[in-house]
Amino acid sequence: MPLGHELLAQRIQRLREIQALGFQPYGRRYDFTHTIPEIVSRYGDKDAEELNPRVTVRVCGRIHTIRHMGKAGFAHLHQGGERLQIYVRQDSVPETHFRLWRGLDAGDIIGAEGYLFRTRTGELTVHVERLEHLAKTLLNMPEKWHGLEDVETRYRQRYLDLIANLQVRQVFLTRSRVIASFRRQLEARGFLEVETPMMQPLYGGATARPFVTHHNALDMDLYLRIAPELYLKRLVVGGLDRVYEINRNFRNEGISAQHNPEFTMLEFYQAYTDYRGLMDFSEELLRQVAVDATGSTEVEYQGQKLDFGRLRRLSLREAVLEYWEDGERPTPEQLTDPEWLKWRSTRATPGEALQDLFERVAEKHLIQPTIVYDYPVETSPLAKNKPDEPQFVERFEIYAAGMEIANAYTELNDPLEQLRRFQAQLRLREKGDEEAHQMDEDFLRALCYGMPPTAGEGIGIDRLVMVLTNCRSIRDVILFPLLRPEGPIGLAERLRALDGC
């Protein structure tokens, strides 16, 4: 009989023993007096005298380690990312409670009532007088020393990863603080949080291939959104001058350490400002997010110090010139010369070639948080032209750790120019570019009613969290990253065999 089965049989047997002792293997509510983090912060620095007269507490948590020693024993309970030791001795608890204690396993969730004391080695510990059983583990916990290291298991069974690896909990707490910080800051500046369609009859707002789904009752195909942009701008037309949305985008493209098919984006739009205004705003936002998430504007990423205290700013063309490596550095004029660009990229238009050049030459060097501004019009179908250089648009991206983490621009609000841009996209589409924009005539109609001058920005939450938590892979900041199915697990069958259900 394989161990997995034998162990499961033992644990199932133990359920009956717990019941026979008058406890419930899966208990009901437990009215604790303190969480374990509360105990630690309140009594963690109290010495033995300060714990007299006795402080009685009721605590609960999951057993992580358990040390049985004949007629007594110790265990560490975990709750809320903190741990607390409990001490159970035969002559301090009712007999059935001690028998319950003898049958407890690492992984079980229990409640313990007793008084606080310091052990010989000085560790704050609950001297238990009553136990309660709250949940039985039927499966073995990962090893106490190494924890759960298998990357695949960590992603597939994130619950186990969270139990075994406390740092993982920290990453997701930080992620939550990042999002809360954005909400707080946007709220404070009068931004309204909205929700726009995730299922869209036309997709747009970014260059990407969509997921397609189908609505049965309406018998129509729908696209999972690749961006909320066109809906958010409709709202600005409608007079919601400051709106934002934090939600998932879906892009049917490759998976990598920086790409998950669904990812979380903050998009916000502010009327009556432009991309220069958003540069200043972004700087403030990111500085405060870094502080709220990590306590400092400086964070360490893969051995390098990144400073969100101030964002460096340089134009896309300056970035290409600065990081040029191969052969003779081009002149600024050459970077806008279609003939020169044609020979330096396989892309069809001068603007695409220039951006291609930027991505190849400069992107990987942009380690410190940096604003890169003024992008070619060909790659930015929704952004407003620069008045003095119409082949460029008022657009910037923010880079950190060599990754693009934000994209912003002065929004194109001229419907006639928008129509021309859509037509240019349609021509690309006809040439087989699946990522080119579709014509969205309702969006065009909205612009025809007049959209105030507006600037908008999207910030990739996952990537920003990677940088702030020193994670190398986007899968480490997404609780359940997309994986191929693992195949049959076989647990249901084993449980059925053991329980006869």
Place this chain on the structure above:
RNA sequence: GAGCCGGUAGCUCAGGCGGUAGAGCAUCUGCCUUUUAAGCAGAGGGUCCCGGGUUCGAGUCCCGGCCGGCUCACCA
């Protein structure tokens, strides 16, 4: 999609040139009333990812597949 690396006990990992599969933790039994990677004595536990092939013999060599990681490509 391509290249490289990996998959061995519940977990973390060893297994030299092909010869009946190992450790620590966990589990079970006994001892142990302030331990903390508790300790001591004993025991059980394996579809070596799956399927073919070579061989007297395959965890090991070859081919195909599955799953994952990394690096590219694409992308944010």
